[in-house]
Each structure stands twice: as structure tokens, then as C-alpha cells.
Amino acid sequence: MYGTHFAxxxxGAVLNTINTRLNCNNLATNLKHSEAKLLFDDYEYVGLAREALKLLIADVDATQLPSIMVIDDVNAPTGTRLGKVDEERLVSGGKxxxxxxxxxxxxxxxxLNDTSATSRWSIATAAY
Structure with missing residues (x-):
């Protein structure tokens, strides 16, 4: 979360943090409303993100779905993935x-600040 607030x-993108207590319907609505381009998803919430994407794909064109980057556990990597964006490759390609x-x-x-509690999802909109 700390890294996304700067990166x-x-x-040139807009950061939108999302409350992790939201259900998949709320998450899908937030992704659609924000026109998310990239979802940074903590590995613990991949199942919820997957369900939200299923709802979103029924509501928008597939080209409007955000890319997903799962943030894995640094100390004990799980290998959890959802989508094609690899965190290490993305970070290593930076300047x-x-x-x-x-x-x-x-x-x-x-x-976009619309979170009211714990946030582990971040969305990049606009320039991604």
C-alpha cells in the first residue's frame, strides 16, 4: 500500500484505495465506476477479486477489465496469481x-479516497 501511494x-495515474471489507458486488461496482486499469490485489483476496471480475465482465466489455497484479507474501511467497501482470517484472522495469x-x-x-477502513487493494486508473 505504501508503494502504490507513491508509484x-x-x-500520472489516479490512486483509488478500496476497503477490504467490501463484498464482490461492491468491488465490481467500484472497479467499474473508477474505470480501473490496474488492480493491485493482496494475495489473501484473490478469490474475492476473481468473483468481482466475473460480475464485472458481465457488465462491461472485456477490453474494459483491469489488469490484475497480485502482491504476494514477501516472507513466504505463495505463488498466487490472477492475470498476467508480474509484480517483480513491473517493479524491475521502473526507473x-x-x-x-x-x-x-x-x-x-x-x-479517489472512498475507503473507510483497512485497505489492501489499490487501483490505478487513467494512465496505466
């Missing part, structure tokens, strides 16, 4: 010194 805005993108308008969003 997502530095890529060590990255300039922040220029904002065209000071009112451009940086984050």
Missing part, C-alpha cells in the same frame, strides 16, 4: 530517478 501518482509528470491543471485528481 501510481508518479506514473530509479523518475520525474513527476507535469500537471495540466491543478485540479487534476491524484487519488
Amino acid at each position: 501510481v501518482p508518479m506514473e 530509479q530517478f523518475h520525474e513527476l509528470p507535469e500537471l495540466a491543471d491543478e485540479w487534476d485528481p491524484l487519488a
Whole structure:
């Protein structure tokens, strides 16, 4: 969660944290409403994310589904995956010194803050 708070805005995308207490219907609605491009999903919640994606695919075109990146347990990797985005490959492809993108308008969003409790999901929208 800490990493996404810096990485997502530095890529010019909008960060949207999601409450982990939501059910799959709520998660699907949030993914659709935010027009999510990438879902960072803690490995413990892959089942819930999978169910939300099943609901979402029934409601949107397949090209509008977000990519999924499962964040695995660092100390005891589980190998859990959902989708094609690999965390290590994505991180290793980053630039060590990255300039922040220029904002065209000071009112451009940086984050959608609609969580009320524990968050382990992050969504990147817009620029991914």
C-alpha cells in the first residue's frame, strides 16, 4: 500500500484505495465506476477479486477489465496469481530517478479516497 501511494501518482495515474471489507458486488461496482486499469490485489483476496471480475465482465466489455497484479507474501511467497501482470517484472522495469509528470491543471485528481477502513487493494486508473 505504501508503494502504490507513491508509484501510481508518479506514473500520472489516479490512486483509488478500496476497503477490504467490501463484498464482490461492491468491488465490481467500484472497479467499474473508477474505470480501473490496474488492480493491485493482496494475495489473501484473490478469490474475492476473481468473483468481482466475473460480475464485472458481465457488465462491461472485456477490453474494459483491469489488469490484475497480485502482491504476494514477501516472507513466504505463495505463488498466487490472477492475470498476467508480474509484480517483480513491473517493479524491475521502473526507473530509479523518475520525474513527476507535469500537471495540466491543478485540479487534476491524484487519488479517489472512498475507503473507510483497512485497505489492501489499490487501483490505478487513467494512465496505466
